Amino acid sequence: MPAIKALPDNELIALIKQGDEAAYAEIHDRYYQQVYRFIRKYLRSAELSEDICQNVFFKFWETRDQPFVIREVGAWLFTVAKRQSFDFLKRASIEQAAMGLILANYPENSNPEEAHITKDYLQFIENVLNTMPQQTREVFQLCRQQHKTYDEAAEILGITRHTVKKHMVRSMKLLKDAAENELGISFLVVIAILTSR
Numbered sequence: 001m002p003a004i005k006a007l008p009d010n011e012l013i014a015l016i017k018q019g020d021e022a023a024y025a026e027i028h029d030r031y032y033q034q035v036y037r038f039i040r041k042y043l044r045s046a047e048l049s050e051d052i053c054q055n056v057f058f059k060f061w062e063t064r065d066q067p068f069v070i071r072e073v074g075a076w077l078f079t080v081a082k083r084q085s086f087d088f089l090k091r092a093s094i095e096q097a098a099m100g101l102i103l104a105n106y107p108e109n110s111n112p113e114e115a116h117i118t119k120d121y122l123q124f125i126e127n128v129l130n131t132m133p134q135q136t137r138e139v140f141q142l143c144r145q146q147h148k149t150y151d152e153a154a155e156i157l158g159i160t161r162h163t164v165k166k167h168m169v170r171s172m173k174l175l176k177d178a179a180e181n182e183l184g185i186s187f188l189v190v191i192a193i194l195t196s197r
Contacts, residue, residue: 035078038186042082052088054172060076125175129175139157144171
């Protein structure tokens with residue numbers, strides 16, 4: 001079999017359908033920077049663009065279990081990236097005022113009831129983090145709570161930057177699902193809380 005890097009996209013897709021992580025990593029390497037720059041044009045934020053980009057590639061990996069086959073990888077990735085960027089901007093415009101209030105009032109909050117709610121949200125986030133595998137939790141804490149870059153986190157943990165990205169995608173998805181399913185709040189509220197920590 002030719003080296004992974006020499007394979008065309010359609011052959012990589014066939015391998016990904018069989019769960020081949022090396023083939024997925026190659027597609028990721030081929031398209032990540034292009035998709036990231038595309039998203040950045042819309043979101044104007046490096047951190048948010050990285051998060052959305054990770055979600056796009058996570059969604060791409062999830063398609064391996066679907067019956068359909070992606071014919072044009074680039075077109076599929078850019079379509080999903082555009083949709084997720086616009087969805088994020090739409091939610092952000094609706095919830096901008098709520099996010100602003102959370103950021104403005106944390107951590108010094110003179111209203112005991114609001115302070116209690118914020119504390120509950122933070123505890124909820126900690127509880128979700130505690131359900132994650134140890135390395136996923138460590139990556140999240142370094143990148144989101146200690147504001148390390150992916151490269152810095154990779155060096156500290158002795159893993160690759162790609163592995164850091166995979167753990168961040170997993171952790172952000174778990175937090176997003178938990179916030180929306182268990183608390184009934186938008187992931188944007190969670191991001192606002194995390195950003196304030």
